[in-house]
Amino acid sequence: GQQVMQIPQYQHVQEGEDFTTYCNSSTTLSNIQWYKQRPGGHPVFLIQLVKSGEVKKQKRLTFQFGEAKKNSSLHITATQTTDVGTYFCAGPSAGGTSYGKLTFGQGTILTVHP
Amino acid sequence: DTGVSQDPRHKITKRGQNVTFRCDPISEHNRLYWYRQTLGQGPEFLTYFQNEAQLEKSRLLSDRFSAERPKGSFSTLEIQRTEQGDSAMYLCASSLVTNIVYGLAPYEQYFGPGTRLTVT
Numbered sequence: 001g002q003q004v005m006q007i008p009q010y011q012h013v014q015e016g017e018d019f020t021t022y023c024n025s026s027t028t029l030s031n032i033q034w035y036k037q038r039p040g041g042h043p044v045f046l047i048q049l050v051k052s053g054e055v056k057k058q059k060r061l062t063f064q065f066g067e068a069k070k071n072s073s074l075h076i077t078a079t080q081t082t083d084v085g086t087y088f089c090a091g092p093s094a095g096g097t098s099y100g101k102l103t104f105g106q107g108t109i110l111t112v113h114p
Numbered sequence: 115d116t117g118v119s120q121d122p123r124h125k126i127t128k129r130g131q132n133v134t135f136r137c138d139p140i141s142e143h144n145r146l147y148w149y150r151q152t153l154g155q156g157p158e159f160l161t162y163f164q165n166e167a168q169l170e171k172s173r174l175l176s177d178r179f180s181a182e183r184p185k186g187s188f189s190t191l192e193i194q195r196t197e198q199g200d201s202a203m204y205l206c207a208s209s210l211v212t213n214i215v216y217g218l219a220p221y222e223q224y225f226g227p228g229t230r231l232t233v234t
Binding site: 004033035041042043044045048088090093101102103104105106107 | 147154155156157158159162170205207221222223224225226227228
Protein backbone atom coordinates (compact mmCIF):
# COMPACT_ATOMS: atom_id res chain seq x y z
CA GLY A 1 0.00 0.00 0.00
CA GLN A 2 0.87 3.65 -0.16
CA GLN A 3 3.53 4.85 2.25
CA VAL A 4 4.40 8.37 3.31
CA MET A 5 7.72 8.82 5.05
CA GLN A 6 9.12 11.83 6.82
CA ILE A 7 12.61 12.71 7.94
CA PRO A 8 13.97 13.53 10.35
CA GLN A 9 11.88 12.01 13.13
CA TYR A 10 13.19 14.58 15.62
CA GLN A 11 14.81 17.97 15.27
CA HIS A 12 16.16 20.09 18.09
CA VAL A 13 17.12 23.66 17.24
CA GLN A 14 18.10 26.82 19.01
CA GLU A 15 15.65 29.64 18.69
CA GLY A 16 16.49 31.58 15.55
CA GLU A 17 17.88 28.61 13.64
CA ASP A 18 16.18 27.28 10.53
CA PHE A 19 14.33 23.96 10.33
CA THR A 20 13.42 21.69 7.44
CA THR A 21 11.38 18.50 7.31
CA TYR A 22 11.11 16.27 4.26
CA CYS A 23 8.26 14.09 3.09
CA ASN A 24 8.44 11.28 0.54
CA SER A 25 5.61 9.24 -0.90
CA SER A 26 5.86 5.81 -2.46
CA THR A 27 3.29 6.89 -5.07
CA THR A 28 2.61 10.03 -7.06
CA LEU A 29 0.26 12.34 -5.21
CA SER A 30 -2.51 14.50 -6.64
CA ASN A 31 -1.77 16.89 -3.81
CA ILE A 32 -0.14 17.02 -0.41
CA GLN A 33 -1.29 18.59 2.83
CA TRP A 34 0.70 19.71 5.87
CA TYR A 35 -0.57 19.71 9.42
CA LYS A 36 0.87 20.88 12.74
CA GLN A 37 0.10 19.24 16.07
CA ARG A 38 1.09 21.07 19.23
CA PRO A 39 2.00 18.95 22.28
CA GLY A 40 -1.24 17.63 23.75
CA GLY A 41 -3.24 19.03 20.85
CA HIS A 42 -4.80 17.83 17.64
CA PRO A 43 -3.59 18.20 14.04
CA VAL A 44 -4.30 21.61 12.52
CA PHE A 45 -4.26 22.14 8.76
CA LEU A 46 -1.49 24.38 7.49
CA ILE A 47 -1.57 24.20 3.71
CA GLN A 48 -2.35 22.14 0.61
CA LEU A 49 -0.07 21.97 -2.44
CA VAL A 50 -1.47 20.80 -5.75
CA LYS A 51 0.80 21.71 -8.65
CA SER A 52 4.08 20.10 -9.60
CA GLY A 53 6.95 22.26 -8.35
CA GLU A 54 4.60 24.49 -6.38
CA VAL A 55 6.07 26.73 -3.67
CA LYS A 56 3.91 28.48 -1.10
CA LYS A 57 4.89 30.74 1.76
CA GLN A 58 3.16 31.54 5.02
CA LYS A 59 5.23 34.15 6.88
CA ARG A 60 8.33 32.20 8.00
CA LEU A 61 7.10 28.87 6.59
CA THR A 62 7.92 27.78 3.03
CA PHE A 63 6.30 24.69 1.52
CA GLN A 64 7.45 22.96 -1.66
CA PHE A 65 5.94 20.20 -3.76
CA GLY A 66 8.37 18.21 -5.87
CA GLU A 67 8.35 18.18 -9.65
CA ALA A 68 7.43 14.50 -9.68
CA LYS A 69 4.74 15.09 -7.03
CA LYS A 70 6.22 12.40 -4.81
CA ASN A 71 8.01 14.57 -2.30
CA SER A 72 7.54 17.74 -0.36
CA SER A 73 9.31 19.87 2.20
CA LEU A 74 8.51 22.38 4.89
CA HIS A 75 11.12 24.97 5.82
CA ILE A 76 10.84 27.31 8.78
CA THR A 77 13.12 30.33 8.85
CA ALA A 78 14.33 31.69 12.19
CA THR A 79 12.38 29.34 14.44
CA GLN A 80 10.51 30.63 17.46
CA THR A 81 9.32 28.79 20.55
CA THR A 82 5.80 28.96 19.17
CA ASP A 83 6.90 26.65 16.32
CA VAL A 84 7.24 23.72 18.73
CA GLY A 85 5.16 20.71 17.75
CA THR A 86 4.94 17.82 15.35
CA TYR A 87 4.67 18.53 11.64
CA PHE A 88 2.89 15.97 9.48
CA CYS A 89 2.58 15.67 5.76
CA ALA A 90 -0.40 13.76 4.40
CA GLY A 91 -1.34 12.57 0.97
CA PRO A 92 -4.57 11.20 -0.49
CA SER A 93 -4.68 7.51 -1.19
CA ALA A 94 -4.37 6.50 -4.79
CA GLY A 95 -7.19 5.03 -6.82
CA GLY A 96 -10.47 3.37 -6.07
CA THR A 97 -12.89 5.11 -3.77
CA SER A 98 -10.19 6.28 -1.43
CA TYR A 99 -10.33 9.95 -2.28
CA GLY A 100 -11.50 10.76 1.21
CA LYS A 101 -8.63 9.00 2.89
CA LEU A 102 -5.39 10.66 3.90
CA THR A 103 -2.20 8.75 4.58
CA PHE A 104 -0.09 10.60 7.13
CA GLY A 105 3.64 10.47 7.58
CA GLN A 106 4.94 9.67 11.04
CA GLY A 107 5.76 13.31 11.61
CA THR A 108 8.79 15.37 12.58
CA ILE A 109 8.90 16.50 16.18
CA LEU A 110 10.40 19.98 16.47
CA THR A 111 11.72 21.31 19.74
CA VAL A 112 13.06 24.85 20.00
CA HIS A 113 15.44 25.85 22.78
CA PRO A 114 15.18 29.51 23.79
CA ASP B 115 -17.56 26.97 19.47
CA THR B 116 -18.17 25.91 15.87
CA GLY B 117 -15.29 23.44 15.62
CA VAL B 118 -15.32 19.65 15.70
CA SER B 119 -16.20 18.28 19.13
CA GLN B 120 -15.67 14.82 20.56
CA ASP B 121 -17.03 13.13 23.63
CA PRO B 122 -15.72 11.86 25.95
CA ARG B 123 -12.25 13.35 25.98
CA HIS B 124 -10.88 10.49 28.05
CA LYS B 125 -12.09 6.95 28.56
CA ILE B 126 -10.59 4.27 30.77
CA THR B 127 -12.08 0.83 30.38
CA LYS B 128 -11.29 -2.72 31.27
CA ARG B 129 -10.34 -5.24 28.65
CA GLY B 130 -13.38 -6.91 27.17
CA GLN B 131 -15.74 -3.98 27.71
CA ASN B 132 -17.48 -2.11 24.91
CA VAL B 133 -16.94 1.62 24.42
CA THR B 134 -18.62 4.21 22.24
CA PHE B 135 -17.29 7.59 21.19
CA ARG B 136 -19.18 10.48 19.67
CA CYS B 137 -18.09 13.09 17.16
CA ASP B 138 -19.95 16.25 16.20
CA PRO B 139 -18.47 17.72 13.01
CA ILE B 140 -18.62 21.29 11.81
CA SER B 141 -22.29 21.66 10.94
CA GLU B 142 -22.05 22.33 7.21
CA HIS B 143 -19.41 19.67 6.57
CA ASN B 144 -20.52 16.66 4.56
CA ARG B 145 -17.51 14.42 5.17
CA LEU B 146 -16.53 12.90 8.47
CA TYR B 147 -13.41 10.84 9.15
CA TRP B 148 -12.19 8.70 12.01
CA TYR B 149 -8.48 8.24 12.67
CA ARG B 150 -6.47 6.52 15.38
CA GLN B 151 -3.20 7.93 16.64
CA THR B 152 -0.64 6.25 18.87
CA LEU B 153 2.37 7.89 20.46
CA GLY B 154 4.99 8.97 17.97
CA GLN B 155 2.87 8.16 14.94
CA GLY B 156 0.73 10.10 12.54
CA PRO B 157 -3.03 9.64 12.45
CA GLU B 158 -4.03 6.30 10.93
CA PHE B 159 -7.18 6.21 8.82
CA LEU B 160 -10.06 4.10 10.15
CA THR B 161 -13.15 5.04 8.15
CA TYR B 162 -14.98 7.93 6.57
CA PHE B 163 -18.51 9.06 5.66
CA GLN B 164 -19.95 11.17 2.89
CA ASN B 165 -23.13 12.44 4.52
CA GLU B 166 -24.65 9.28 6.06
CA ALA B 167 -22.94 6.80 3.74
CA GLN B 168 -19.85 5.00 5.01
CA LEU B 169 -17.60 4.99 1.95
CA GLU B 170 -14.55 3.16 3.20
CA LYS B 171 -13.31 1.22 6.15
CA SER B 172 -9.66 0.45 6.72
CA ARG B 173 -8.65 -3.15 6.05
CA LEU B 174 -6.64 -2.95 9.25
CA LEU B 175 -9.81 -2.46 11.24
CA SER B 176 -11.17 -5.56 12.89
CA ASP B 177 -14.84 -6.47 13.02
CA ARG B 178 -14.89 -5.24 16.61
CA PHE B 179 -14.96 -1.67 15.29
CA SER B 180 -18.10 -0.15 13.87
CA ALA B 181 -19.05 3.41 13.00
CA GLU B 182 -22.31 5.10 12.15
CA ARG B 183 -23.48 8.48 11.00
CA PRO B 184 -27.25 7.94 11.01
CA LYS B 185 -28.50 11.35 9.88
CA GLY B 186 -25.40 12.65 8.21
CA SER B 187 -24.58 14.82 11.20
CA PHE B 188 -22.88 13.37 14.28
CA SER B 189 -21.08 10.04 14.20
CA THR B 190 -20.37 7.30 16.71
CA LEU B 191 -17.46 4.86 16.81
CA GLU B 192 -17.98 1.70 18.83
CA ILE B 193 -15.29 -0.74 19.87
CA GLN B 194 -16.53 -4.07 21.14
CA ARG B 195 -14.58 -6.38 23.43
CA THR B 196 -11.75 -3.90 23.84
CA GLU B 197 -8.16 -5.10 23.92
CA GLN B 198 -5.08 -3.40 25.33
CA GLY B 199 -3.87 -2.80 21.80
CA ASP B 200 -6.88 -0.54 21.25
CA SER B 201 -5.39 2.05 23.62
CA ALA B 202 -4.84 5.16 21.52
CA MET B 203 -6.13 8.61 20.72
CA TYR B 204 -9.20 8.43 18.47
CA LEU B 205 -9.51 11.50 16.30
CA CYS B 206 -12.48 12.69 14.34
CA ALA B 207 -12.18 15.16 11.47
CA SER B 208 -14.60 16.77 9.06
CA SER B 209 -14.40 18.56 5.75
CA LEU B 210 -16.63 20.16 3.16
CA VAL B 211 -16.30 18.68 -0.29
CA THR B 212 -18.34 20.58 -2.85
CA ASN B 213 -17.16 18.83 -5.99
CA ILE B 214 -16.04 15.24 -6.25
CA VAL B 215 -13.78 15.05 -9.27
CA TYR B 216 -11.97 11.87 -10.21
CA GLY B 217 -8.44 12.02 -8.84
CA LEU B 218 -9.04 15.19 -6.82
CA ALA B 219 -8.21 14.85 -3.16
CA PRO B 220 -10.52 16.00 -0.40
CA TYR B 221 -10.18 19.44 1.00
CA GLU B 222 -8.53 20.31 4.31
CA GLN B 223 -9.69 18.32 7.27
CA TYR B 224 -10.59 19.92 10.58
CA PHE B 225 -9.76 17.72 13.54
CA GLY B 226 -11.48 17.46 16.87
CA PRO B 227 -9.63 17.28 20.20
CA GLY B 228 -9.77 13.49 20.23
CA THR B 229 -10.84 10.82 22.70
CA ARG B 230 -8.00 9.17 24.57
CA LEU B 231 -8.81 5.52 25.25
CA THR B 232 -6.93 3.52 27.85
CA VAL B 233 -7.69 -0.18 28.10
CA THR B 234 -6.49 -1.78 31.32
